[in-house]
Structure formats: C-alpha cells, structure tokens
Amino acid sequence: MNIRLVALGLGDDLQPGLALAQTLRRNGHSAELISTGRAQALADQFGVPHRSLDLDVHSLLSGKGGRRGLFGLGRPNPVMPEESVARVADALWEHVQGCDLIVAHLATTPLVAAMTEKLNLPLVTYALDPLSHTQSFAQPLFPDLPEWLPLRDLYNRGTYTVANRLLWSLFAEGVNTFRAEILELPPINPRHHQQQMDQTPLLYAVSEAIVPRPPD
Numbered sequence: 001m002n003i004r005l006v007a008l009g010l011g012d013d014l015q016p017g018l019a020l021a022q023t024l025r026r027n028g029h030s031a032e033l034i035s036t037g038r039a040q041a042l043a044d045q046f047g048v049p050h051r052s053l054d055l056d057v058h059s060l061l062s063g064k065g066g067r068r069g070l071f072g073l074g075r076p077n078p079v080m081p082e083e084s085v086a087r088v089a090d091a092l093w094e095h096v097q098g099c100d101l102i103v104a105h106l107a108t109t110p111l112v113a114a115m116t117e118k119l120n121l122p123l124v125t126y127a128l129d130p131l132s133h134t135q136s137f138a139q140p141l142f143p144d145l146p147e148w149l150p151l152r153d154l155y156n157r158g159t160y161t162v163a164n165r166l167l168w169s170l171f172a173e174g175v176n177t178f179r180a181e182i183l184e185l186p187p188i189n190p191r192h193h194q195q196q197m198d199q200t201p202l203l204y205a206v207s208e209a210i211v212p213r214p215p216d
Contacts, residue, residue, distance in 0.1 A: 003031045004096055006104035006112055008057045008088075009039050012128040013105035016205035018046040020103065020126065034095045053091040085111070085174020093182065096121075106131060106202065110171040111178070113196045118183040126203040133160040136214035161194070168193040 003024055007017035017033060024031040025048065032049045033039065036057050043050035089111050096102055096115050104112040106127040116123040129140045135153035138144050142159040145152045168190050176187035188196075204211075 001029045001101060002099045003029055003101045003103060004034055004051070004099045005031060006034045006092065006096070006102065006108050007039070008053075008105070008108060009036050013107070014039055014042060016126060016128055017103070017105065018043060018048055019205070020203070021048045022046045034092065051095045053088075053095070055087060055091055057088055057091075082174040082177055085171055086178055089114075089174065089178040090182070103203075107167065109197060109200065110168055110175045110193060113193075113200070114175060114179050114183055114185060118185060124201045124203060126205060128205045130204065130206070130211050131160065131163075132202060132214075133157055134214040134216055136216065139163045164194055164197055165190050 003021075005017045005021050007013040014035065017035075021031040021033055032051055033043050034051045035043070035053065036055075037052045040050050040052060092111060093115060096112070097119065099121070101122050101124065102112060102116055103124045103126060106125045109123075109125055113123060115121075130137075131139065135156050138156045139159035139162075141163055145155055149155075172190075179185040179187060
C-alpha cells in the first residue's frame with residue numbers, strides 16, 4: 001500500500017509519524033513523510049523518504065508569537081490568516097495525490113480531511129496526547145477538576161468538544177476557501193467538522209501503561 005504521512009513539524013508530530021512510517025515500511029508498505037525541509041535530516045535517520053513542502057509552515061501558521069498561534073488556542077493570532085492556510089493547503093495538495101491512504105497528525109485534520117474527501121481516500125489520524133472524548137479526564141489543554149466537584153464528568157467530556165471547535169475556528173476560513181476554489185467542494189461548518197473527526201480512526205503514540213484506557 002502506498003501511504004503518505006503528513007507531519008508539519010509544529011509540535012509533537014514528527015517523531016511519532018516517522019516511527020509509524022518506519023514500521024509500515026518494515027511491513028512491506030511504501031510510506032513517505034510529507035513535511036517541511038527542517039524534517040529532512042530526521043527523516044533520513046529513520047530511513048523514511050521525505051517529500052518537502054517548499055515553504056516555512058511554522059512561520060505561516062504560528063504568527064508572531066511562535067507556536068502559540070496554533071497550540072496556544074489563538075494567542076496572539078486567533079484565526080489563521082486565510083492566505084497562510086491556503087498556501088499550506090496548496091503545498092500539501094500537490095503531495096497527497098497518487099497514494100492509497102493518508103495518515104496525518106490530528107492538528108492537520110481540518111486541511112487533510114478536505115483533500116481525502118475530494119480524492120475519496122481513507123484518512124487515519126494520530127496524536128501523542130489522549131484526545132478521545134471521555135468522562136474520565138479533561139482534554140489536555142484544559143485544567144482538571146477535583147473528583148468531588150459536581151458535574152465533573154460532563155465538564156471533562158465537554159472540553160473535547162470545545163477544543164475541536166477551537167481547532168476548527170483557527171482554520172475555518174482558509175479551509176473553506178480552499179474547498180471552494182481548489183477542490184470544488186461545498187463549505188462545512190463546525191458540526192460537519194466534528195462529524196469528520198468522529199468518523200476518522202485515531203492512533204495514539206502512547207502506551208496504555210502510561211495512560212490507561214478510560215472505561216468509556
């Protein structure tokens with residue numbers, strides 16, 4: 001199977017993505033990494049072919065405040081500039097075509113899901129932190145509440161919905177412009193984005209010995 005892995009190198013996506021690509025290749029699949037030029041040396045260490053995006057994704061998506069533009073939930077750049085999202089999308093679009101499966105870090109889902117929809121390709125996402133909806137603990141970006149506090153279960157589950165809405169809000173304008181102008185697809189709203197997230201398989205690069213699987 002011809003598999004492309006999308007890891008933009010903005011956080012904890014590169015090493016898990018490369019480890020997965022390396023394992024896939026050992027099992028007879030063709031697996032290539034799509035990332036920035038900064039990832040070339042690391043990809044070489046893992047023995048994984050690398051498709052380089054000819055732009056500085058980090059600067060485009062992070063804004064003046066560095067990573068906080070994406071992982072700090074909008075500080076100081078609450079919405080990704082439409083032009084920046086479009087440039088990243090255009091660069092990715094060139095490299096995702098011609099494969100059988102796309103594996104992408106969860107943070108890139110708003111962009112990559114549109115491409116797999118157009119190409120009618122399966123999409124699998126991956127993450128390092130536990131990000132599946134659960135009542136057992138809050139989404140990692142949110143503070144945990146004391147166990148004795150009433151409605152703690154509802155709070156925990158709700159934090160995942162809020163985080164997904166925030167992720168979508170960062171990319172929404174640029175993604176819908178890309179869908180309309182390049183992919184010729186209709187725009188989507190937060191509810192449709194959540195449906196995409198819920199229907200996409202999610203792999204975790206963390207052992208259950210470290211983070212036990214919640215009962216729900």
